[in-house]
Amino acid sequence: MNDILEKLDEVWGEIRKEAESVAEKEPALTSLFEDVILSRATLFEAIGCRISRKFAAKAMPESLVREIFVYVCSKNEDVRRNILRDIVAIYDRDPACSSYLEPVMYFKGFQAICVHRMAHVLWNAGRRHLALYFQSLSSEIYGVDIHPAAKFGGGILLDHATSFVAGETSVVEDDVSILHEVTLGGTSTECGDRHPKVRSGVLIGAGAKLLGNIEIGMGAKIGAGSVVLCDVPAHTTVAGVPAKSICSSKERMPSLNMNQHLE
Structure with missing residues (x-):
C-alpha cells in the first residue's frame, strides 16, 4: 500500500x-x-x-x-x-x-x-x-473535549462532532468513524489506565457511551445510544443499555461504509 x-x-x-x-x-x-x-x-x-x-x-x-x-x-x-x-x-x-x-x-x-x-x-x-x-x-x-494524552490514529471521521469526549487514557486506532455525542469515559476516581481502547475499523453510533478500560475489537459496531461497559469482541455488533451482543458484523470494517443498521 x-x-x-x-x-x-x-x-x-x-x-x-x-x-x-x-x-x-x-x-x-x-x-x-x-x-x-x-x-x-x-x-x-x-x-x-x-x-x-x-x-x-x-x-x-x-x-x-x-x-x-x-x-x-x-x-x-x-x-x-x-x-x-x-x-x-x-x-x-x-x-x-x-x-x-x-x-x-x-x-x-x-x-x-x-x-x-x-x-x-x-x-x-x-x-x-x-x-x-x-x-x-x-x-x-x-x-469537542479530547484530553491531550489521548491517542488517535489516522483516517478518523468525527462526524458532526458536537459533545464528543475522550478521556486521558483513551486510544482510538486507524479508520474509526464516530458520530456526535459519543463519550470515551472513565468509571471511577482512580488514576491509571481507565478509558476505552477502540481498535481499527470500528463504527460508533451517535450518543453511545463507552466507559472504563474496555477494548472495542477491530471492526466492531456500536449502536446509537448504547452504554458499553464491557469488552466488545472483534467484528461484533452491540446495542442497548447496557449494551449486549446483537450479531456478528457482516462487514470487516463497518467504519468505512457507515452502515448503522444493527447487523
Missing part, C-alpha cells in the same frame, strides 16, 4: 483549485479563501491559518497559534500523514462532503482532531500547560 503522503500534492492541488472557484463565485468569501488557502504554500499552513482564525478572539495571538501548529506539523511526519488520512476519510465516507476543501474550511470535527494532534505532540514534549490550553479552547469553540 502506498504511503498516504504520496497523495499530498493531489489533495492540496484539488483544495486550491476549489478555493479559487469559490473565491471567484462568492465575493463574500473571497477574502477568507485568499487568506486561508490561496496565500498559503502548504496544506498544513492552510489548516493552521483556519484554526488560528477560530482562536483569534482568545488570549493567544492568531499568529502564534498558527506558528505552533505549522511547527508541530513540520517536525512530525505522523501528524502530517494522519491529517491527510483524515481529510481523505471524510471525503470517502461522508456523503455530505463533496470536496477535500470542505473539511478544512467547515467541518469542526476535522478541525478539532487537528487541534488535538497538535496538543498531543505538545503534551508528549512536556509542554502540558500549553497542551491543556489548546484542549480548553477546542472544547469552548468546537464542543
